[in-house]
Amino acid sequence: MTATSLAAADGGLPPAAAAHADPAAEPFATAPSRAARLLRSPSFMVGAVIVLFWVFCAVFGPLVVPHDPYGDDLLNTLAPPSAAHWFGTDQIGRDIFSRVIVGARPILSVAPLATLVATVAGTTLGLLTGYVGGWLDSLIGRLIEVLLALPLIVVALLVLVALGPSSSTVIGVIGIIFTPLIARTVRSAVLSERSLDYVSAAELRGEGALHIMFVEILPNVLPPILVETTVRLGYAIFTVASLSFLGFGIQPPSADWGLAISENYGMMTGGYWWTVSFAAAATASLVVGVNLVADGVQAVFE
């Protein structure tokens, strides 16, 4: 019997929570009540609406945009916002509104995938170091500290210079640089779990280390992982945009927002504010949306 099934048999309280239950405190919420609390959370709902809007743009954007987002019009460059071009045109005459809409796709492909890579790798490392401990914990722990001591954006730039910029490289690089952060969080959560009875029970049953880590402990450390993942997603979006701005992220002719800011920021001093402002606002809104969701998740799960 797994920890989860034990919890179900025990009236929905996970063993960890049950062991530490404070009679004065509100009982740890069940899955349905968590969902209900999330839906009642204003920050979560506002964030979710913003994120869902951009997800809709990422999925259906190319079908609904009024102009070809990649089509140039050299005789209509840097046109200000108008009825024909709601957000104006850029320096080769592309419709900025259409590019902002479809620009959600590259960032919402790369950032979540990078976060997923970091979550999977970080969770694995965190489980290993937290449960196995000993020299493995010391070794990986020191490596993580070394990685965390380096400026993340600099590490990312170095790797991208060495490997060459592409979407898959960006996913890998951000995944790798976020892995230690998630690993450290997961390790802390695992350390508080490993001494609990349900882990001892599993060990007495003769379960293997992998089974204990991934089947017994993992379900009980999911809440902090979920919170950390949503927080990291916000940072990943920001990092993808930063790398694109620096010219080492998503490549032209992508409508990626960071790339659009990079391509046009020189126009700002000329008064062509629309070439940058809408892409910047889109990036900011998505980061804010994800962070609001993260706040809501954090409030409910922690």
Place this chain on the structure above:
Amino acid sequence: MRRSPKLLDRLRLEASDLENHVVDEYLAGRLDRRGLLREGSRFGLALPLLGGLLGTADPFGASRALAQTGSRDATIRVASPTPAGVVEPVSTATSGGLILLMQTGEFLIFDQPDLVLRPMLALSWKPNEDGTVWTFNLRPNVKFHNGHVLNAEDVVATMDRLANPKNGSNALSALRGVLSVGGTRKVDDLTVEFHLDAPNGNFPYIVSSDNYNAIILPADYAGDWEKTFIGTGPFKLDKYTPKVGVSFVRNPDYWGTKALPARTEFTFFADQQPQILALQGGQVDVVSQISVQGAQGLLNDPDVKIVKVRAATHRQLHIRNDVPKFADKRVRQAIAMSLDRPALVAGLFRGRAEPGNDSPFAPVYPSTDKTVPQRKKDIPAARALMAAAGAANGFEATLTTMRLQEIPDYAVLVQNACREIGIKLNLKIETDAAYYGKAQPGQSDWLDSEMGITDYGHRGVPNVLLGAPLLSGGAWNAAHFKNPAYDALVAQYIATTDLGKQREAAGKIQTLLLDETPVIFAYFYDYLTATAAGVGGLTVTGISQVFLANATVA
């Protein structure tokens, strides 16, 4: 001053056949006033003869440059790109470095922005009849900053240093096949002969400011130029801090009219935007080069003056001739025909450029044959060419280039144009360091990529542009173009001294390149420098040189 027939006749008696040919061309109306100056200066036409023909005592307009308003003895503050690596006259190859060379150093000849040659350290120059030997007379009483007096041995040592492949000389792009070590010979203290590897009608340009490495240094120069910035120029070094900036002060021992500014200060910037903000904020008076794409703020600013030089600066879009999908010249022609050149000029440069016609012969060159028909966008014809080449269904290819000014936008426009004829282009846009690599075949995306866009600077004559990127053995031949007929035509063009015959050879080269289309030259853009409104007297050339000796600040 009016033209005097008797004086002219007397002067013509003393002139060589080549000089008299130029005079005949002018008198017959085949050369205009500017053409006479340009051609006359190429053959070192005597100043009195030029003045007599033009009815002026000052044919080069040198004295006009001094007629500036504004404060003399000023400090002129310049924003310029950070030099890449060590600033060294022999090896410097970037705009950040070359703009510093000519602050303290001087050339034998100054190639003015209008391509007219003006004496600098050489007072006069003449070719022999077939253009294989050129004799230069040096200016007397010129002192280097260390007090050493310029003589022929300094010129011989400087040219041998630049022509020696062992020195890593950047000037070899212009000197290879033209002048070898030992080819420069002292005749007397103030006379030097250049014995060329082959006849060359444009040789004075090769040793002029057009060849930015060719500042004359003392014969005993042993390196470490950054310590002294030694030269003969109107400014001398005050203080140099690598990666930060450099300041110069007026040279009181200068051989010519003393510099108007008492001091100049160069601050290095890695990017264009901070330079623009520094100019707008009053921290600098001059931004040495701006691009249309990144400097819209300055182009529209009434407090900023834009100095525009019509130039041969361009981008070369090479197509590998030895890659099967591009081996059929009809495919290359189709790609070239998919581009809308007037729209590129209007959209990318706001009109500050001219359409190219797929050869290095820019409209600015007098030898360009302007009767060769201009290639135009014609998608139906391009599709027909693709079909005839067996590529009606198109194919996929990669266009590699670097992140510089408008180049990424140009790459996107080429991608869109190719899509219209069925070619799916993937873009690979990287740093200039990654793109150039080691600049050797097999170690350079520039030279190895199947399609690429490369930045090329201005030259006063197209010789280098005809050679290195297009000759069969050319060091920069990224298109891997090998065509014996082309090689022969270029040799013929380079050897020709007469402008009419140069134009005839140019026409044949232009026609051949239009047919073969190894490289697409879609536009030639103007060189732009920005100054504060009160700054005047700058002389700017198309190769990132800014001469400040006559600059003033209001």
